[in-house]
Amino acid sequence: GQNIDQPTEMTATEGAIVQINCTYQTSGFNGLFWYQQHAGEAPTFLSYNVLDGLEEKGRFSSFLSRSKGYSYLLLKELQMKDSASYLCAVLDSNYQLIWGAGTKLIIKP
């Protein structure tokens, strides 16, 4: 079966750095997405990786290793507004998005 694993919850301090990991086992791979979802709101796009390596976009970076079935989202200079769920999703061989359950990130002052 297809499986996306990410930690259920993480806590970090304002101004610090946090890394949210995602491992996947899917039938085929056409890229990996990270989305941010605030409570009660729509998921919003953060990043897309299809090749191995690190993609940096402001305070957020995303890394992919296809051989290891592994990705991480790195958030720097954490702000209180970064408190949200972070969803990892893989586009499989049928171009269908397979989603993880999300990691709830709690930022403390």
Add this chain to the structure above:
Amino acid sequence: GAGVSQSPRYKVAKRGQDVALRCDPISGHVSLFWYQQALGQGPEFLTYFQNEAQLDKSGLPSDRFFAERPEGSVSTLKIQRTQQEDSAVYLCASILSDSLVETQYFGPGTRLLVL
């Protein structure tokens, strides 16, 4: 429009009642998706349209679920004879083209509670 909109935002239904959930994608967007998201879970794929054609409905959980997009813009997800296990957030997303590697833009969702 400026973004994907969905209505109603909240719906309470009695078990056995039929409901209809509406999605207005971003104007001009070709591809449209419906997802079901249970509390504390990621979205689960339900169905996908390219213009008015429903190309994939493999995620619909039963024949009580039906979706349409007759003119290739607005879409409606209908659930007949609702059951308590249908309680979830129903998300709609759209993509500008028919390329599925593009970013999906999500609506705020409809929160359905079946009593």
